[in-house]
Amino acid sequence: MSQQLPYDKTSAESIWQYSAGLLNHTLRDFASADYVEKKGDKGKLGKMVEEIYFLVKNNNRAEADFSEAGMELKCTPLKQGAKEQLLIKERLVCNMIDYMAVVNEEFEQSHFYTKCQLILLLFYLYVKDANKLDLEFLLSILWSFPAKDLEIIRTDYNKIINKIKAGKAHELSEGDTMYLGACRKGQKGDALRKQPYSTEMAVGRAFSLKPAYMRVVLEWALKTGKNHLNTIQPELSSLVSSEDLQTKSFEEIVLNRFEPYLGLNYNAIASALHVDISNNPKNKFAMIASAIACQGRAFNVNMTEEFLKAGLMMKTIRVQANGNIKEAMAFENIDYQEVYDNDEWTESRLYEIFSSRFLFVVFKEQNEGQGDYLLDNIFFWTMPQADLNVAEEYWEHIRQNVLEDHVDHEYFWKADTQKNFHVRPKAGKATDRTDNPLGEGHAPCKKFCYWFNNDYVRKIVNTNAR
Numbered sequence: 001m002s003q004q005l006p007y008d009k010t011s012a013e014s015i016w017q018y019s020a021g022l023l024n025h026t027l028r029d030f031a032s033a034d035y036v037e038k039k040g041d042k043g044k045l046g047k048m049v050e051e052i053y054f055l056v057k058n059n060n061r062a063e064a065d066f067s068e069a070g071m072e073l074k075c076t077p078l079k080q081g082a083k084e085q086l087l088i089k090e091r092l093v094c095n096m097i098d099y100m101a102v103v104n105e106e107f108e109q110s111h112f113y114t115k116c117q118l119i120l121l122l123f124y125l126y127v128k129d130a131n132k133l134d135l136e137f138l139l140s141i142l143w144s145f146p147a148k149d150l151e152i153i154r155t156d157y158n159k160i161i162n163k164i165k166a167g168k169a170h171e172l173s174e175g176d177t178m179y180l181g182a183c184r185k186g187q188k189g190d191a192l193r194k195q196p197y198s199t200e201m202a203v204g205r206a207f208s209l210k211p212a213y214m215r216v217v218l219e220w221a222l223k224t225g226k227n228h229l230n231t232i233q234p235e236l237s238s239l240v241s242s243e244d245l246q247t248k249s250f251e252e253i254v255l256n257r258f259e260p261y262l263g264l265n266y267n268a269i270a271s272a273l274h275v276d277i278s279n280n281p282k283n284k285f286a287m288i289a290s291a292i293a294c295q296g297r298a299f300n301v302n303m304t305e306e307f308l309k310a311g312l313m314m315k316t317i318r319v320q321a322n323g324n325i326k327e328a329m330a331f332e333n334i335d336y337q338e339v340y341d342n343d344e345w346t347e348s349r350l351y352e353i354f355s356s357r358f359l360f361v362v363f364k365e366q367n368e369g370q371g372d373y374l375l376d377n378i379f380f381w382t383m384p385q386a387d388l389n390v391a392e393e394y395w396e397h398i399r400q401n402v403l404e405d406h407v408d409h410e411y412f413w414k415a416d417t418q419k420n421f422h423v424r425p426k427a428g429k430a431t432d433r434t435d436n437p438l439g440e441g442h443a444p445c446k447k448f449c450y451w452f453n454n455d456y457v458r459k460i461v462n463t464n465a466r
Helices: 012-022 045-052 111-116 147-165 211-224 250-261 266-272 284-294 305-310 336-341 349-354 385-403 454-463
Strands: 072-080 086-088 092-096 119-125 137-143 180-184 193-195 198-202 205-209 313-319 329-333 357-365 373-382 421-424 449-452
Touching: 012 119, 012 137, 045 072, 072 092, 086 211, 092 111, 137 211, 147 180, 147 305, 211 305, 250 284, 250 373, 266 284, 266 373, 284 313, 284 357, 313 454, 336 385, 349 385, 357 454, 385 421, 449 454
Parallel strands: 072 119, 313 357
Antiparallel strands: 072 086, 092 205, 119 137, 180 205, 193 198, 329 449, 357 373, 421 449
């Protein structure tokens, strides 16, 4: 059989080179005329690619798909944006987490690492309800983790394992980690799974690379035309080095950078770090916080390599002298087309935002009305599952209104409903319009934004007070 294959099954390079023949084609171009998608193959495009294109018989072995080359095959979907640009559709699921077995696996010997340390990534264009034989493949990338990413992923893996060892598999969240997530896997109503150190049953989860991480991979490949990602050095400013991560976690490094400035007036910090706020810019607190976190490596911490790959978001919060927080917290504008197209909460853009990790930098006023803010606190935060459940209701309500063409302030949750979240325009943007996903004959939609209520922000700050 090995003599008949059009590639060397022991060589990842040979397999990758052969995969280029699939690009700009569909599986139908290579399948026999009588090929029929097998019952139970829903969602298993990779198995069809192995069988039809690579001429590999399907099997249920736990090892990598191309085991003799030490390489896994992953097919992952892209979607077209409003400007026809290619976008990541979802996280890259690597393998299911066996709660009972994974607690006995060190990272380098784990099922995840041995299976996914080298991956042949095949990107295809997603078309809703299309036959899998008719999906077009666009990119083929031979890829492995850069050294620094591997350090962060190792830390992520250990966080997940330690939570399971603590009997908290039922409390796992994608927001616990940076690049490697423990995503929910399966449909609502699926049987829960046993965990080794608790009688509490847990939903099924899989190790996955987060959408934000895959977004950076895709954008770099499209920008450079490179297809060997283990050699990539992204043109992004980095906050830490591989050497830094040998002794401390990413979060420890960042938090340590803020320690010397706690209790100092924001003007004094700006002066010490040569941050020009003489024109009193609206984002002056974010400028100061970024200067502390970046240590001269970048201007905006949210645009650094680690933050972009992790989907991490830094937000500054101003607490008044009386303990109140005047301002709600704004996020991005609602993408109505994305909301319209996506009927699954855990695959939505809002879920990605709200389930990600946040870095909150808190400045507190000392004398009421004086604006004499000191750096008061700094902490990483993940939205608790109970609040994510409320966020799901929030998203479902938004989506129902989009489907019914009720994109107006009167239909959405408002701040005074006290449900943690609300919908309204960003300041100065109330008259902006965007395309209606319902198409022709429907009026353009007002631009609205996702928001945290200010009382919810206050709750977060108070819960994490030093």
